[in-house]
Amino acid sequence: MTTSDSSRQRAARSGGSERTEHLAGLIMALARREGMKAGDRLIEQRLADALDLSRAPIRLGLKALEAAGLARGEPNRGFVLAKNPTSGAAQPALAAVRRSEQVYATIAGDVLASRLPADIAEAELMRRYDLSRAELQRMLDRIAAEGWIARLPGYGWRFAETVSSPEAQAKAMAFRAVIEPAAIAQPDFTLPQEVIARLRERQLRVLEGELEKMTIGEIYHSGCEFHEEIIRGAGNPFFVEALKRVNSIRRLFAYRSFADRDGMRRHVRQHLRLLDVLEARRYAEAAKLMAKHLQRPLVAGLS
Amino acid sequence: MTTSDSSRQRAARSGGSERTEHLAGLIMALARREGMKAGDRLIEQRLADALDLSRAPIRLGLKALEAAGLARGEPNRGFVLAKNPTSGAAQPALAAVRRSEQVYATIAGDVLASRLPADIAEAELMRRYDLSRAELQRMLDRIAAEGWIARLPGYGWRFAETVSSPEAQAKAMAFRAVIEPAAIAQPDFTLPQEVIARLRERQLRVLEGELEKMTIGEIYHSGCEFHEEIIRGAGNPFFVEALKRVNSIRRLFAYRSFADRDGMRRHVRQHLRLLDVLEARRYAEAAKLMAKHLQRPLVAGLS
DNA sequence: GATTGTTCTTTTGTGCAATAATATACAATC
DNA sequence: GATTGTATATTATTGCACAAAAGAACAATC
Known part of the structure; x- marks a missing residue:
């Protein structure tokens, strides 16, 4: 064929x-x-x-x-x-969603629903999703960079257990609940004034009306950016990297949660409160606040 | 040319x-x-x-x-x-070190010594290291998987700040000092008896003579495996993944440290002590022990 | 002095045929 | 029943020519 x-x-x-x-x-x-x-x-x-x-x-x-x-x-x-x-x-x-995006979403869905074997050859993927070798290559590169597939030594690739597990969502949050407060508690943590200002401004804009017009994807993205900027304050790229990876995998689930706008509003207010404490350089308190923020997320999946 | x-x-x-x-x-x-x-x-x-x-x-x-x-x-x-x-x-x-391994080491060295620009095109890399497109491709895939290079949206790639920074070593340890004890302290942490036995056996073998015959690379590898097995006990793949990534980057520096066999011996004894506490399921104590183990490494770079 | 418009150079993606590597199936052997 | 030996089918890599995309340099304009 x-x-x-x-x-x-x-x-x-x-x-x-x-x-x-x-x-x-x-x-x-x-x-x-x-x-x-x-x-x-x-x-x-x-x-x-x-x-x-x-x-x-x-x-x-x-x-x-x-x-x-x-x-x-x-x-x-x-x-x-x-x-x-x-x-x-x-x-x-603009043009309808790019074909590659559609395929990406389909693959993600198939993996989440365990409709794909953990180990799979490129040829099989090309057949299933009707991709050229080049297209598939790009797709795999991207997925590999996001960390949910890896090359096997021989032919084929293996999907990470990180995604397929049903409790992946909870595990991701547990991991964040460790690294994010710890980053803030690092001895040389510091967040420049202008970064705080920028973050605050963006959160305020969301709170004052933009929220209603945002798609799920945008809300998720915005939340990730907020947390990634803050963790960056530890001056340790390993923390930033680790959070980014978790977030790129969490995004796969995020599409399935739906937006509870009221919960979101409380969520954003917590962000603003956190910024206040950070601005006052009360980092120990900020770390605790962050831990609380992550331990019981107001909106399922969207922190 | x-x-x-x-x-x-x-x-x-x-x-x-x-x-x-x-x-x-x-x-x-x-x-x-x-x-x-x-x-x-x-x-x-x-x-x-x-x-x-x-x-x-x-x-x-x-x-x-x-x-x-x-x-x-x-x-x-x-x-x-x-x-x-x-x-x-x-x-x-066996054959002399593979050519691709040599090139890999050269690139790693060049990056560590900042002899390469952070942003670089594939064509430039092909010229510098005399690689075919296919060879370079594989190399980049590997380095990207290890997390110290990433594709730019246009042409070219960017080396991660994680590696080039002079304090990368210390930052990596700071990160581990956060995630490893935290993993052990996770509520559902548990390590099967047989895993503990296997780890203990291997550590004992190292202590009783094998150490002298091991190369730096092997010592490093063995240490990583020990820690990765333990962190796996948290049942949370995000912890495992994060540690693996840090370790694959740390390996780049590891080659430069040299082995202090006495320090290594004390180091392995700490591993054994940790296993004892883990076997007794005194996880809180084990987490503290792990934190101490990581905070002041007996052997520079080799934990 | 910053920014745009334009042109030219360099870099990378793509499809294809040939080749190499890996996987699979099944009979033979211990 | 597990393991090896062997043949065959499947899968991936490589090199190449051509097409497309991105980068760089510089004059023109505000």
């Missing part, structure tokens, strides 16, 4: 390639996180720095945004935001 | 391919860890299971061992060990 070509054709949209569409989405997300408004300039180099790319692909992304009506290009002045970057805005206007 | 072919030719040894030679080494290492003696049978399927491979490559490895005089093949009875698998035995008899 040869792989079918029909399902692998490129999304024929005016905006640009899949990759460019994706980038356009990243730009909008960044604009929103930075609190930009309609009319603000989208400066190429700044976006390039923020997204670890050069100006060339950024410019393509901006053109895609223009095609989608989200940005306006002005001769010799580059691009400006055409609309306030509210959460929903970007997605529907 | 085209890549030179001279340096990439296959090691022309009778034993087999580079890969097979490597596998032969793994078999010997396994035999030693299992405490096997000269004359013991090397059962193909058992080796295959232990090394996550099928019998086909194992058999090639065994043939390589025979060629090296370390195993003896008997018709219809497979292979038996020809010599006691003492540490040094395998290496010199």
